[in-house]
Amino acid sequence: MEFNILNQSPVLNGHSVEQSLGHTTELAKLADRLGYKRYFVSEHHNMENVIGTSPEVLVTHLLNQTKNINVGAGGVMLSHHNPFHVAEQFQLISHLAPGRVNLGVGKAPGGTPLATAALQHELRSDIDSFNDRFLSLKSFVDGTHDNHKVLKISVDTESSKPDLFLLGGSLSSAKFAADNEVNYIFAHFIKNDENLLKEVASAYKELYPGGKFIAALSVLLTETEKEKKAAKEENSVYSLKFKDGRTLRVTTEKQVNDYIKNTDEKIEVEKSQLDMILGTKDEILSKLNELSNSCPIDEFMFHLPTADAALRNLTIETLAPIHTIHKEKAGIL
Known part of the structure; x- marks a missing residue:
């Protein structure tokens, strides 16, 4: 079991945009020190309270600010982008930080209709389906496309490649990922259906036992009923x-x-x-353990549903792998 973080880079209470982006960086550095495995940033457009419009920019910056943690997009919204160019970008980033780059790809627009229209205004009307675009991206990353001998995303694609993940929230998307041997991140924090989570995890691992199945959950540390109520009201x-x-x-x-x-x-x-895991450290870890025992989840990814910078830090510090799962593996807990 591993713990990861999904940071959607919200505008935080009492923070400017620049200060909020600074917190995204500081949280990545904190997660790196505390033993988290992955740190993902999202892509949103024209949203009044979310900053991250360009995950490839943030990923590159965060890799430069951290030492060990995997940094990735959670995710690139492929409907807005050329698959070949996305493959090029993340292959280049992977050359800069070999073995630490994760490319998560999603289907949702990640923004308002006006933003989608602006992003897609030059795309042809008969654009390929998302699944076809994803398979095209995968073939460029893997070097298995029809023109792979003469059309390359880099002069060197052997020494380091980004690890590819499909983001989704349905049984069909999980099966698609498994059929194509791609790691899968299930957006439980959006779907809010524990039975669906169990069904999707089981189906994915049955079809592709070697793939990584990651459950993205909303998690916050709350010590009192008053704090739980406040978290629910915010969400x-x-x-x-x-x-x-x-x-x-x-x-x-x-x-x-x-x-x-x-x-x-x-x-x-x-x-x-919002379906959230709220509680003390022991309550949260107990729930995660329950989910882990009931379905084949390889890793948990924590979405932090609050604009309170201090609470985000406290949650990450309290659940830190060096204090929890790493000690358990060592037999200390």
Whole structure:
């Protein structure tokens, strides 16, 4: 079992954008010192409370600020990007930090309709499906595409390659990842369905036992009922569901209204509480152990659903692998 962090780089309470980005860097350095295995940053566009628009830029910067931890995109929203260029970018980054670069790829737009239109305005109308684009990206990274002898993403793709992950939230996406022998990250913090998590994990590992199955969960340290209540109040979420099965999660009514005003698509809106693991260190570790025993999860990835910088740090410090899972492996706990 390993612990990882997903940082969506929110604008933090009392922080400017520059200070919030500074915290993204400091949290990565802290996670590196505390024994976390991976640190992922996301891609969002035109969101009022999230900064990270360019994971390839953040990944490069964070690799330069850390020493041991794997740093990755969680993820590149492939619908906005050319698969060959994404493969080139992350191969180049991998040359800069061999063995530490992770390329997570997602399907969601990661932003408002206006942002999506702006990002995709030069793309042809008959664009390939996400699955085809993902397989194209994988073939460029693996060097297995039709023109691999004359079309290369680098003069050297043997000494170091980025590790590829598919991000998803469904049984079908997990099976697609397994069928194509790609690591998989299940967005449990969006889906909020423990039975689905168990079904997806079991199906993935049955099809691809050698693949990494990572469960991304919302986790916060809360010592009192008052703190739990405050965390829940901060995390009302709205799920926007589209006809083609896509879902997008936003956190304010304004974001919902802005999204609806800027699209002609029919959208179902559902308000809910974010499914979070809240509690003391022992309570959180007990829940993680329960999930680990009930389904084949290789790693947990912690999404930190708060704009409170101190609480984010405290959660990461309290659950630090050097204090928890590493001591357990050594027989200290």
